């Protein structure tokens with residue numbers, strides 16, 4: 001028997017996965033995000049492109065539940081308002097730098113998050129390490145990781161719990177060309193292999209354009225590109 005909540009969710013998953021309407025955040029008199037309305041479909045990679053200070057991080061924080069909107073509405077998997085709590089665990093996010101325990105290995109960092117989520121499945125962590133290309137790092141402590149490796153582990157941490165929506169804020173910031181290519185490959189693999197919906201912010205238009213061939217106009221100085229809409 002499928003309950004009403006589940007039915008509603010199934011209908012919405014086949015349509016819009018995330019929608020915002022008039023999403024606004026004010027800090028005092030300053031509007032960090034001014035009435036952003038976006039519509040994100042299942043299974044696509046979306047790029048958030050905007051200059052420094054355009055409001056990308058603030059917008060993604062509100063969607064992830066890390067910051068409360070001043071006004072406007074967020075709807076994820078068909079849930080909004082107080083009901084958003086029901087689906088928060090299905091949104092994985094990497095906002096700004098990943099919070100890693102430097103004296104621990106990649107496996108140990110992932111293990112802590114798995115314990116918090118109550119995940120005990122054999123081979124689960126190994127699978128995530130493989131997905132983000134860190135299966136061969138062994139006992140190396142994360143404080144000795146390159147920036148690109150840290151970012152990929154941050155993506156791995158965001159994958160714990162099998163989120164349907166992955167939010168990555170500036171995942172290529174500060175990386176060298178090789179690090180950027182590694183993160184780009186990881187993101188493309190996730191979309192292809194897991195049909196995951198991914199929202200990526202960046203101010204580096206050229207790099208995002210390599211992942212996202214079509215641009216669709218968005219509100220304010222944030223733009224949206226969708227691979228899905230190209231196909």
Ligand code: ATP
Nearest residue numbers: 027031032050051052053054055056057058059203
């Ligand atoms: P960047 O590419 O530099 O990360 P961004 O597009 O992510 O920029 P935000 O970090 O969202 O931009 O910031 C948008 C605006 O909101 C900026 O003017 C910033 O100074 C301001 N802002 C962000 N967080 C706060 C805060 N906690 N208090 C006051 N102002 C803030």
